[in-house]
Amino acid sequence: xxxxxxxxxxxxxxxxxxxxxxxxxxxxxxxxxxxxxxxxxxxxxxxxxxxxxxxxxxxxxxxxxxxxxxxxxxxxxxxxxxxxxxxxxxxxxxxxxxxxxxxxxxxxxxxxxxxxxxxxxxxxxxxxxxxxx
Amino acid sequence: xxxxxxxxxxxxxxxxxxxxxxxxxxxxxxxxxxxxxxxxxxxxxxxxxxxxxxxxxxxxxxxxxxxxxxxxxxxxxxxxxxxxxxxxxxxxxxxxxxxxxxxxxxxxxxxxxxxx
Amino acid sequence: xxxxxxxxxxxxxxxxxxxxxxxxxxxxxxxxxxxxxxxxxxxxxxxxxxxxxxxxxxxxxxxxxxxxxxxxxxxxxxxxxxxxxxxxxxxxxxxxxxxxxxxxxxxxxxxxxxxxxxxxxxxxxxxxxxxxxxxxxxxxxxxxxxxxxxxxxxxxxxxxxxxxxxxxxxxxxxxxxxxxxxxxxxxxxxxxxxxxxxxxxxxxxxxxxxxxxxxxxxxxxxxxxxxxxxxxxxxxxxxxxxxxxxxxxxxxxxxxxxxxxxxxxxxxxxxxxxxxxxxxxxxxxxxxxxxxxxxxxx
Numbered sequence: 001x002x003x004x005x006x007x008x009x010x011x012x013x014x015x016x017x018x019x020x021x022x023x024x025x026x027x028x029x030x031x032x033x034x035x036x037x038x039x040x041x042x043x044x045x046x047x048x049x050x051x052x053x054x055x056x057x058x059x060x061x062x063x064x065x066x067x068x069x070x071x072x073x074x075x076x077x078x079x080x081x082x083x084x085x086x087x088x089x090x091x092x093x094x095x096x097x098x099x100x101x102x103x104x105x106x107x108x109x110x111x112x113x114x115x116x117x118x119x120x121x122x123x124x125x126x127x128x129x130x131x132x133x
Numbered sequence: 134x135x136x137x138x139x140x141x142x143x144x145x146x147x148x149x150x151x152x153x154x155x156x157x158x159x160x161x162x163x164x165x166x167x168x169x170x171x172x173x174x175x176x177x178x179x180x181x182x183x184x185x186x187x188x189x190x191x192x193x194x195x196x197x198x199x200x201x202x203x204x205x206x207x208x209x210x211x212x213x214x215x216x217x218x219x220x221x222x223x224x225x226x227x228x229x230x231x232x233x234x235x236x237x238x239x240x241x242x243x244x245x246x247x248x249x
Numbered sequence: 250x251x252x253x254x255x256x257x258x259x260x261x262x263x264x265x266x267x268x269x270x271x272x273x274x275x276x277x278x279x280x281x282x283x284x285x286x287x288x289x290x291x292x293x294x295x296x297x298x299x300x301x302x303x304x305x306x307x308x309x310x311x312x313x314x315x316x317x318x319x320x321x322x323x324x325x326x327x328x329x330x331x332x333x334x335x336x337x338x339x340x341x342x343x344x345x346x347x348x349x350x351x352x353x354x355x356x357x358x359x360x361x362x363x364x365x366x367x368x369x370x371x372x373x374x375x376x377x378x379x380x381x382x383x384x385x386x387x388x389x390x391x392x393x394x395x396x397x398x399x400x401x402x403x404x405x406x407x408x409x410x411x412x413x414x415x416x417x418x419x420x421x422x423x424x425x426x427x428x429x430x431x432x433x434x435x436x437x438x439x440x441x442x443x444x445x446x447x448x449x450x451x452x453x454x455x456x457x458x459x460x461x462x463x464x465x466x467x468x469x470x471x472x473x474x475x476x477x478x479x480x481x482x483x484x485x486x487x488x489x490x491x492x493x494x495x496x497x498x499x500x501x502x503x504x505x506x507x508x509x510x511x512x513x514x515x516x517x518x519x520x521x522x523x524x525x526x527x528x529x530x531x532x533x534x535x536x537x538x539x540x541x542x543x544x545x546x547x
Contacts, residue, residue: 012154012155012156013154015154015155016152016153016154019186019188020152023185023186032448033215033216033217033448033452034216034217034220034221034448034451035217036217037185037186037215037217037218037220037221038217038220038221038224040185040186041186041187041188041221041225044186044188044190045188045189045225048155048188048190092226102189102192102225102226102227103188103189105226106189106224106225106226106227107225109224109225109226110221110224110225133441212491214489214490214491215455215490216448216451216452216454216455216486216490218489219451219486219487219489219490220447220448220451220482220486222486222489223482223485223486223489224482229489234488234489234490234491235460235491236454236455236458236459236460236490236491236492237458237491240458240460240491
């Protein structure tokens with residue numbers, strides 16, 4: 001069973017739509033209320049990153065089944081400028097947009113798995129996963 | 134959709150009723166600050182009990198509001214943060230600065246009274 | 250295809266096999282149960298053999314209907330009707346305390362019984378007998394593994410659920426007084442457990458509207474950095490909700506660990522014992538325990 005939905009991020013209100021969808025899917029899968037909050041917040045951070053740095057992009061939410069465990073995968077994809085220095089972007093407090101710089105490293109702490117692929121000029125893809133335990 | 138601000142004695146009470154977009158949060162911040170100026174309020178009580186996501190942006194707006202309110206002479210008390218929101222807030226690496234936190238509005242009002 | 254026969258003859262063979270079951274259902278069941286009973290004499294009180302007899306009839310029925318279908322499939326586990334029945338029965342017997350070594354022997358006993366019957370029916374036609382015996386093996390032998398696997402999987406599932414239930418039981422949040430909760434932590438705390446404890450505590454704070462929490466770690470033998478930082482985070486999270494935590498019962502070993510690891514407990518209130526912790530909590534709420542004579546309200 002692989003269910004997936006895709007949310008286009010092109011305006012600010014889409015951030016809220018994306019995290020609400022993510023929360024309701026997490027709830028249906030049986031995540032605890034605290035985990036639902038982690039997932040919704042993670043999606044919010046990823047969607048805002050897209051909106052801030054690339055203007056438009058996609059958030060995909062997939063349910064995963066693997067080795068008797070279930071989970072949620074969130075893919076954030078954009079065709080924006082890319083992240084020139086990923087190591088720097090993953091540092092607590094580093095920001096190029098006047099933010100707190102907690103978005104990416106914070107999201108990593110909220111999730112179980114975190115992958116980031118980015119190429120300058122070609123866009124960014126961030127994949128995060130949270131497993132149901 | 135605007136955030137209602139109620140004046141009660143020397144305090145302003147803000148109960149956030151819906152999920153907020155970034156624009157709404159910034160707008161609410163501006164409105165709160167101008168109301169503090171108008172009313173010369175000494176305390177600010179923000180009820181977040183219906184809010185189920187506070188991400189880094191919202192966290193920043195909240196902290197900034199509290200800091201600015203303090204500069205203008207008002208103490209901020211935040212009431213009703215949900216457990217999930219609190220855990221997520223910590224894990225994101227955020228801190229509440231210049232803010233008192235209480236379980237609900239009732240305790241918030243008591244605290245504001247004791248601060249006077 | 251496993252058995253080297255043209256398809257038409259194969260279908261015929263399957264039909265004959267099914268017919269033998271149909272014609273001897275009661276005798277097959279009886280023999281099957283006799284062997285099983287003999288093998289597990291010592292389990293007389295554990296296994297309900299009447300119940301098992303009924304189950305055996307159910308298996309035979311499904312085996313017959315599977316075989317009488319003219320196909321080249323011999324995998325009973327792929328038959329939805331058989332598989333769901335097997336899963337259901339296995340679940341039933343796991344719950345009733347059947348040991349895991351029973352199901353394989355039980356199915357091999359069926360194979361034995363069926364071989365006897367096939368020998369009886371096909372003794373005049375040796376090549377056919379060989380084919381049908383081979384079919385018997387292919388059909389029934391895998392059930393030993395399949396049943397064993399289903400059994401163990403179900404058992405593991407049950408153990409997991411029990412472990413979860415025990416974990417929930419072992420971390421109670423107690424209301425000591427209006428507005429005061431106690432969280433007595435006992436035993437080794439790993440990251441999985443601390444996560445669950447903390448979520449439970451935060452939910453209880455909101456539910457009981459408590460602004461004071463006494464976390465007692467007298468019963469915790471050792472704290473590592475991971476657990477300590479989770480504990481700290483919980484205290485911070487509780488504070489965000491509007492509750493103050495008071496940490497009590499820090500043993501010399503844990504105090505040493507915390508200092509050695511450089512873990513800063515920050516501005517958390519700490520007290521020596523749960524009793525002192527409760528005193529502080531009451532004090533924070535402007536309450537006082539005083540002694541007075543009985544019946545006198547103070």
